[in-house]
Amino acid sequence: MAISRRRFLKITGATFGAVAATSAINPVIKGAKKIEEKTVKPVKGIVKIPTYCDICFWKCGAVAYLKDGKLWKIEGNPEDPLSKGRLCPRGTGGIGAHYDENRLKAPLLRKGSRGKEEFVQVTWDEALDFIARKMKKIKSDYGPESMVLFSHGVGGTFFKHLMKAYGTPNLTAPSFAQCRGPREIGFDLTYGDAIGSPERTDLKNAECIVLIGSHIGENMHNTQVQEFSAAVEKGASIIVVDPRFSVAASKAKYYLPIKPGTDIALLLAWMNVIVNEKLYDEEFINKYAFGFEQFKYEISKYTPEWAYIETTIEPELIRKTAREMARYKPATIVHPGRHTTWYGNDTQRSRAIALLNALMGNWGKKGGFYLPYKYEIPKYPYPPYPKPAREAADNPNHKYPFAEGEKLSTGLREATLTEKPYPIKGWFVYGTNLTQSLPNRKETIEAIQKLDLIVVVDVVPSEIAGWADVVLPESVYLERYDDLNTPLFREGFVSLRQPVVDSPHDQKPNWWIAKKLGEKLGLQKYFPWKNIEEYLDTRLKLAGLSLKELKKKGVIKAPEEPVYLDKNEDPEFYTPTGKIEFYSLQLKEKGFDPVPKYTRPEEPPAGYFRLLYGRAPVHTFSKTQSNKLLSDLMQENELWINADVARRMGIKNGEYVRLKNQDGIVSNKVKAKVTERIRTDCVFMVHGFGQQSKMYRKTFEKGASDSQLITRYKVDPIMGGTGMNVNFVTIEWEV
Amino acid sequence: MIEITTTRHNPLIDPSLHIWGWEIPVYLFLGGMVAGMMLISGYFMFSGRYKETNCSCYYLPIMSFILLSLGMFALFLDLEHKFYVWRLYTTFQITSPMSWGSWILILVYPILFANMLMRPHRLLLEKIPHVKKWHEYLHAHPLLIRNLGVVTMFFGAAIGLYTGVLLSSLGARPLWSSSILWMLFLVSGLSGAAAFVHVIAKNVYERELLAKADNGFLILELFIIAVFLIGLSSNSDVHAKAVDLLLIGKFASIFWVFVIGMGIVIPLFIQLLAVNHKIRHTPIAPLMVIIGGLILRFVIVAAGQYSHWYALTN
Amino acid sequence: MARFGMVIDTAKCVGCQDCVVACKTENNVPEGFCRDWIKTEVTGTFPTLHMEIRSERCNHCSDAPCVSACPTGASHYHDVGGIVLVDHEECIGCKACIASCPYDARFVHPEGYVDKCTFCVHRVEKGMDPACVSVCPTHCMHFGDLDDPDSEVNKLLNSRKHHALLPEAGTKPNIFYLT
């Protein structure tokens, strides 16, 4: 039975009653039955259940409250080192995910052509049989490597496991080549170690914090915000470099309104001043630096006067801020940023940041980069995975020589498009909205058209779900177990996600889906556990803990370990030279600048603005827009435009405009925010809005999508990250 | 440059206050009319001229009764929690003009009934013996009529005062925070009531008298409006900004055209000609006065809600 | 007698609205309404700007015009700490209190009565902080007794520059903003 888009809208939006009604036509909607079957009386009064948050990837420990059996609110778990009892606004609003009216309710099978958003409801058995059949065929026709898993977040654990068992090395997420990749590689090339998530930045003890675009306070990664504010309270000197007067900038002693894309020039000039004036930590550099003399020679030409022309930052301000940083060393930290895929030269910018930090001698020091540790919980004793016959397809011939650690999402998209180095025929997409998170959605869509199978596991009919062959509705985080959280942090701990409420319809948790699909694929030996409780308990028992205990506490801490170096302790650097590489032979060998160099970014043509984007505190990317608690605080995004420019162009505050980019793509209408808080050469909008999935009613074309306008991206030649701040837009009036 | 943004978007509150629609202005207008009517009828009773001015003393009480009830009904319609309306009368809140008002309005009813005894409807006279008795008793005691006149005037003034104080006590709205708003509403009520008699009175003497009185009230009203605006303007910048709303801002056209022009100046001009026998009396002028009075309440209520302490920074 | 109030550090507040969401879940504030909100004031011209971010709500004024305007006594000072409350059962929805509040802190609840911040009296009476205070990730909000010279709120007021909102409106607000 074909269900048209209209029909589908009804189904996804329908309340339980309406779903029950459709079950006459389609008697296999389990959700309907499930609710009827529910006979357990809800507990009267208030019940508290610890879990951890999933509204972003920070994984804050939380406590959910039920009132008379109904989900009431969620608070931070005071025992949790990440949240310290306080969630961020998204976490606090997390219960809205459970109540979201736009939720997917049952598995869907595509009827019309891809992207038409025409589906029929099927049973889980039918859906998983269909997927298993297709995956088996792909395996036999092309080999298991022709399946790709895009998966973001801890919920993907069991799909990663499934795909490895199936035999593909192609597992990826947009959190590397579109996010942290350049930073991790830049630091790895310099210190032989990455920054990680949560970042190992000792913000709360820093006396001077330098933020280069990191818009903490809008970027609501909870612990970072808490620590930043603690530093502000203690009177830390804050230096913020941003073309936009961010919230963090409003807390700063020095605000540097940099011309977008010129940060490397500023970083070089800072280092020039610090080296010339001998303000760096000499002892630290003498002991641990490699190639400092070459570095010193290289940067001698980058005076503040030179940088002024590039960055528009006054030379005196550059000098003053350089001295300010030096004054507080080693308790000065230049934040490495997180979303660092800006201009395609991002690894080098990250390297410059790494080197500036090295001049402060802050590695392993209080107020610098602490040395994190974790609660070691053994992995589940699975049988070994089959070894893929072919290497991952994301980076053929090691075109990007330092694309290490994680796979390139955009590389796998390209492999799908070009069928090189080998054809990719299936995408399994878990918890990532690829049309929003990968640059140039046209390429994503073209790649999808080449597939034999695309499966999307989501909780709402997201944009990417509209392109799927099979859509699988997942239970939201409040309704399921997930794998343990044991991050590297300043305190080692293990935390548990556990169900707080039942799924309202026929949604299933990821582990169940993965196990069932695994069984249908003949991979049952990889799913020896009966259910996830058994899996978790096995892991915990191996560490001398138990699920029962963790269920009660939510968080258990590891014995404390030092996170700073002792006075006489030497840090270890896992670089080829064993030192901090101011001059990188690794880079030189592959034909890259051994010391970061500056190249001038392309200027926007006359009448165009550079399009910048970022976060709003109350939303996570494109995944919270239909959460009523959060959408109530922000329904749509705004276009930030400088007040002078707006006056000249006759744009009024609050008026709707459209953007047109250099490739003629026109955005949805978006409200102008006429403000002093941004430079004249760029505009800014919050990412995640303007989704074009018609079935995702609550979000449909609310605000404009930066992703839609990011048709151009500049690939970092070192590690394959996609610089996305390279698009130019003009403003058109809404007619 | 100062840039203010707020995340608040509460219905009826943002972007500017609009809790009161048509009901409250209508209520204030009707209250003002009743106040004026009671002052007029009370005055004639007090001065013993109730025989010459049969309209004022015989029609106005019943008119007041109807208008007051309509006004209270409008007020009731405005309440958001209607079924709790009785809560008004389980308490007396000394600081609340609205509480005063509710009680005054309740007390006014018996007075109006007493007034109506001056000349009850024929049917009542015939059907209810008590009415006939009281009616006769009243007319047998001119001093009682005099005293009733005083009480009527007193309560009329109280209602008029109340309709103004109701708004001016709400200091959060700069446009209303003027101590003479009550005078404006009272005089406007008087002119409306006079205009009303002017329209319906059959007695030429009474009509002329009230037209003349109305002209006086209108001139007085112009004067009070001027004092009201000047007084507010010189209070503070916030208040000056509020006055600007009427003079040059969002509400200026309605204010100048309907309130000042068509509500006061033009009818005043016509009525001046009429009382000087340059032209014949026309009901148009008094009707304009009455409608002008209604629009005055609308403008003051709407512009007052729009005015704000934050006006300077917004 | 206690006089409850808040001291909010604008130097630390990032305007994240966590306080707003927390209030909504804690107090079941209906969709589309809020008892607290964020106001941002930017002065100057780019790039020399000053920005103050404030988490605002009912000021629980000591001289509350909303209380004196209320004809039924629904709006009243609570015995505990002078918290200004609305008794839903007494409120007739005349909106005089809304018109009298210079901060626009009140609104008409869809069920007809007037609603606003309660200082989370149900929590405060148990010795807890209000929901918005206890959720704030920057720890920029402080709740306590302004009449107690040893309270944290008073210590903050004594040691830092601060201002209240619209003191010229004469309401004696009990929320103070550290600058």
Ligand SMILES: Nc1nc2c(c(=O)[nH]1)N[C@H]1C(S)=C(S)[C@@H](COP(=O)(O)OP(=O)(O)OC[C@H]3O[C@@H](n4cnc5c(=O)[nH]c(N)nc54)[C@H](O)[C@@H]3O)O[C@H]1N2
């Ligand atoms: N244009 C542009 N692109 C960007 C960025 C940007 O700022 N601008 N940011 C980049 C960065 S830093 C990152 S980290 C990435 C993030 O990229 P993504 O991880 O793709 O982030 P979202 O867009 O939030 O997509 C998450 C998807 O998961 C779904 N989802 C939510 N909860 C669940 C769940 O419990 N189960 C399942 N199965 N699905 C769920 C949501 O509905 C949504 O469709 O994007 C990158 N791409």
Ligand SMILES: Nc1nc2c(c(=O)[nH]1)N[C@H]1C(S)=C(S)[C@@H](COP(=O)(O)OP(=O)(O)OC[C@H]3O[C@@H](n4cnc5c(=O)[nH]c(N)nc54)[C@H](O)[C@@H]3O)O[C@H]1N2
């Ligand atoms: N509320 C909320 N918080 C989040 C997320 C979320 O979705 N919602 N996502 C999380 C994730 S995964 C990530 S990766 C982080 C991302 O957050 P961050 O790493 O902090 O920031 P970016 O997205 O890199 O950068 C956005 C800021 O950089 C500025 N900027 C743009 N171009 C330039 C430039 O050329 N030079 C300089 N110096 N600045 C520039 C912008 O004006 C903006 O202020 O946020 C995390 N926190």
Ligand code: SF4
């Ligand atoms: S930072 Fe916020 S959204 Fe992310 S996990 Fe923590 S509370 Fe949840």
Ligand code: SF4
């Ligand atoms: S939660 Fe705290 S930091 Fe966030 S807006 Fe509210 S007061 Fe400010």
Ligand code: SF4
């Ligand atoms: S802020 Fe407004 S509602 Fe709150 S006590 Fe003061 S006047 Fe009343």
Ligand code: SF4
């Ligand atoms: S709306 Fe309710 S609380 Fe407000 S003044 Fe009227 S009766 Fe009192």
Ligand code: SF4
């Ligand atoms: S004190 Fe309670 S009711 Fe008031 S704003 Fe804070 S959370 Fe809301």
Ligand SMILES: [Mo]
């Ligand atoms: Mo990210």
